[in-house]
Amino acid sequence: MINRWTLKDKMNDCLVTPLTPATNNTTARFHEDDAFKYHAYIVTYLVVFPVAFLCNVGALVVFFRQTSRRSSASCVVMMNLAISDSSFSLTLPLRLAYYIRGGEWHFPDWLCRLCVYGFYVNLYSSILLLTLLSLLRWLAVVQPLRHRSLATPTRTLFVCVGIWLFVGVASGPFLTNGVTYRQGSPRCFEPSDSTSWSRILILNYVGLVFGFLLPFFTIIFCYSAIIRRLMASSGPQGSSLASHSRTRNRRRSVHLVSMVTATFLLCFLPYHLIRTLHLHAVCGGWRCDVMLNLQRGVAVTLCLAASNSMVNPLLYYYSTRTFRDSMRDAHSSLMSSRAGSFRNRSYLQNRRNTT
Template identity: 50%
Template sequence: MTALPPTSAPTLSNASVTCDNCSHFKYMSYTVTYSIVFPVGLLSNLVALFVFLWHTPKKTANTVFMTNLAISDVSFTLTLPFRLIYYSRECHWNFPDWLCRWCVYSFYVNLYTSVLFLMGLSVLRYLAVVHPMRNKTLVTVRRASLACFGIWVFVALMSVPFLMSGTLKDGEKMRCFDPGPQKNWIRILHLNYLALVLGFLIPFSTILICYGCIIYKLFAGRKVRNQKSRRRLRSVYLIALILTTFLLCFLPYHIVRTVHLHAIVSRGNCRLEGFLLRIPVLTLCVAASNSCLNPIMYYFAGERFRTSFQRASRRGTLSSDSFRMSLQWRNRSNRSVMNHAPITVLSQEEKPEKPDIK
C-alpha cells in the first residue's frame, strides 16, 4: 500500500485549531493501549464467536445479541494494527486515504453498536426477570436478529459523516485521525451532541431503568430456593458487568469529549487545550478497551456460554489426550512386535548383493 500523492490531500498548515497535533504522550498512550487491546480483544472475541457459532446448539435471543457484539469487536480490533503503525511512526500515515477514513468510521460503529447491543441485552434480562410469561411469547431468535440488523443499519448510517475526514498533509507527514479546519471541528461538535443523546444518554437511561426494576424484583424480600438464588446471582453479575463497562468505558469518554470539543471550538489558550488533550487520550484508550471486557461478560454472566465453552475445552482436551494415548499404544505395540519377532538368517541367495565398484 502506498500513500496518496501530496497534492491529493488537503494541508494542515494554517488550518488546524489544535495546539499539539500529535504529542509524545498521545502517540505513546495509543501505542501501548492498542498493543494490548489488539491481541487480547481479537483472540478472546474470536474464541467467543467460535463458541457461539459452533458449540452452542440452541440459539437464544441473548446469544444473537452477544454474537453481534463479538462481531463488532472483532471488526474493530482488525483496524488496530494500522493505528499502531501510525502512532509508532509518530503520526505519519503511509496507507491509502480510504483506509484512514475506514479506521475512523469503524471506531464509532464499534462504539455505538456496543452500547446498543448492551442495551438490548439489558432489555432481554428485564423481560426474563420481571415479565417471564410475556418473555416466552415476545422474545424470539428471529426478532432478536431483526433488532440487531436494525442496530447495525442505524449506527452505520449515523456514522457516515465520520467518513468525510481523511488524510491531511502536514509538512513531510501525512496525518490521519485529525479533523483539520475549524469548520470540521464545529461539525464534529454538532455530531457529538447527536451521538451523546442517541448513542449514550438514551441507552444508558434505558439500562438504568431496566436494572432498577430487576433489582427491585430480585430483592423484594422474597425467600427463593437455591436454583432461583443462582439465577438471581447471574442477573446481578450481568448488571455489575454492563454497568462497569458503561461507567468505566463510555461515560468518561463522552463527558470529556464534549468538554474537549468545546475548548477547541472556542479557541481558548494552548495551555488549557494542552491539558485537556491528555484527558481525552486516556478516556479514548479506556473506551477502546471495551472489546476486551465483553468476553468477560459472556463467560461470567452467560451460563449457556460458560457451559458451551467448558464443553468445547473438554472436547479439545479429550481429543488431544486420545490422540496422545493412541500414539503411545501404537509405539508400545510396535515395540512388542519387535521384541517377539523371530530372528531370521538370510541365505546366501537372499543376501543383498554388494554393488560392483569399478
C-alpha cells in the same frame, strides 16, 4: 464561540507542529503531548488487539456450536456484539502501524476513513447492543410472560439489524474525514481544519444524546427495576429445585446488569465527558494548557473505550451459564485430544523400540 479564522489562529498557537523548532513552552508541551498520546495508544492496542480478536472469535465459535442457545434472544445480541468487537479489532494493526511510525499514514486513504468509521460504529453499536441486552433481561425478570411472547430470536435479530443500520448511517459523516497533511506528512485520525472541528462538535452531541445518555439512563432503569423485583421475591417459595433455579436466575441477572453498568461507567462515561470538554476547548478558544491537558485526557479515555472490545467476552462468560459450560466442554475436548495424541505417539514409539 469564536469564528473559524480566530479558531484557526488559536489552534496554530497551541498545536505547534513537531517540525517547528522548540522556541517556547507551548511547542515543548506539544512534543510531550504527541509522545504521550502515541505511547498510550501503542501500549493499549498491543494488548487489546490479540485479546479482543481471539476472545471474540472464540466466543463466536462457542455461540455457533450452541445449537439450542441460538434460539435465545440474548444469544443473538451477544453474537452481534462479538461480531462488532472482532471486526473492530481487525483495524487495530493499522492504527498500531500509524502510531509506531510517529503519526504518518502510509496506507490508502479509504483505509484511513474505514478505521475512523469503524471505531465509531463499534463504539455505538456496542452501547446500543448492551442496552438491548439489559432490556431483554429486564423483560425476563419483571415481565416474564411478555418476554416469552415478544423476545423471539427473529424479532431480536431484526432489532439488531436496525441498530446496525442506525449506527452505520449516523456514523457516515466520519467517512468524509480521510488523510490530511501536516507539515508535508500524511496524517490520519486528525480533523483537517476548523470547519471539521465544528462539525465534529455537532456530531459529538448527536452521539452523546442518542448513543450514550439515553442508553445509559435505560440501563439505570433496568438495573433499578431488576433489583427491586429480586428484592421483593427473595423469600423461599415452592420446592428446593424451583428455589435453586430462581436463585441462579437472579444471580445471572445481577451479574449481567452489573457488568453492563460497570462497562458504561468505566469505558464509555469518561470518554464522552472528556471528549465533549475537549471539543468545547478547541472550538471555544480555551487556554492552551487546558486544551492540551484535555487532549491527553481524550487519549486515555479513548484507550478505555477501545478496551471495551476485550471486556465484553467476560460478560458472555460470567452472565451465561451455558456459555461457561460450552467453554469447559471445549477445554475438556481439547485436553482429551491432546492426551490421545500423546498416548498414540508413546505407543508408536514403544513399537519402534521393540522391533
